Amino acid sequence: MKFIDQPPRFLFFTGKGGVGKTSIACATAIQLADAGRRVLLVSTDPASNVGQVFSVIIGNQMTEIPAVANLTALEIDPQAAAQAYRDRIVNPVRGVLPDTIVKSIEEQLSGACTTEIAAFDEFTALLTDSALTADYDHIIFDTAPTGHTIRLLQLPSAWSGFLNEGKGDASCLGPLAGLEKQRSQYQAAVNALK
Numbered sequence: 001m002k003f004i005d006q007p008p009r010f011l012f013f014t015g016k017g018g019v020g021k022t023s024i025a026c027a028t029a030i031q032l033a034d035a036g037r038r039v040l041l042v043s044t045d046p047a048s049n050v051g052q053v054f055s056v057i058i059g060n061q062m063t064e065i066p067a068v069a070n071l072t073a074l075e076i077d078p079q080a081a082a083q084a085y086r087d088r089i090v091n092p093v094r095g096v097l098p099d100t101i102v103k104s105i106e107e108q109l110s111g112a113c114t115t116e117i118a119a120f121d122e123f124t125a126l127l128t129d130s131a132l133t134a135d136y137d138h139i140i141f142d143t144a145p146t147g148h149t150i151r152l153l154q155l156p157s158a159w160s161g162f163l164n165e166g167k168g169d170a171s172c173l174g175p176l177a178g179l180e181k182q183r184s185q186y187q188a189a190v191n192a193l194k
């Protein structure tokens with residue numbers, strides 16, 4: 001199979017529920033790792049079962065898979081990503097700004113929009129931040145069923161448009177809203193996906 005003989009740096013396994021995405025993503029990851037490639041297997045499915053496949057608790061951090069040399073896995077968890085995103089923004093100002101202001105920032109960052117942007121931020125970082133994935137030859141994505149994944153893949157262009165137009169309520173992004181860094185990261189994500 002071409003995708004195994006000449007594997008690109010990024011491999012996506014997508015499709016409807018239950019068609020075999022996780023099975024084939026894991027099998028591909030093992031095959032490439034056994035061939036000596038350094039592989040990062042990433043699940044973007046909020047209901048990931050990649051940990052179950054390898055009998056390892058993975059969660060929202062890169063975790064080496066003991067049974068397979070050269071294989072590391074990560075399950076992007078929207079809730080954990082949102083918590084980390086809030087902490088990154090709020091922790092530096094805790095005890096510096098008045099408590100009421102800190103509390104209102106936390107409230108602004110507690111909705112579904114923040115959860116979506118936080119998970120998406122981790123996903124785009126994997127596509128665009130070469131330092132983050134420098135240790136890996138291949139990054140394999142095991143995705144959630146089609147609807148969720150189409151939304152995820154559309155987010156880079158959706159958010160780029162949103163940021164470019166500078167309209168709408170971006171308060172759920174926190175102080176990062178409109179920063180040039182985010183803008184160029186989303187553009188780079190679109191380019192990587194192309």
Ligand SMILES: Nc1ncnc2c1ncn2[C@@H]1O[C@H](COP(=O)(O)OP(=O)(O)OP(=O)(O)O)[C@@H](O)[C@H]1O
Pocket residue numbers: 016017018019020021022023024045143144145
């Ligand atoms: N090539 C195959 N032939 C037969 N059965 C398979 C094949 N690939 C996967 N299965 C079985 O189909 C079921 C679903 O597989 P899997 O979990 O890999 O699908 P998925 O697309 O990741 O599902 P989900 O959309 O829920 O994430 C499992 O029971 C698996 O063992």
Ligand SMILES: [Mg+2]
Pocket residue numbers: 021022023045049142143
């Ligand atoms: Mg699956």
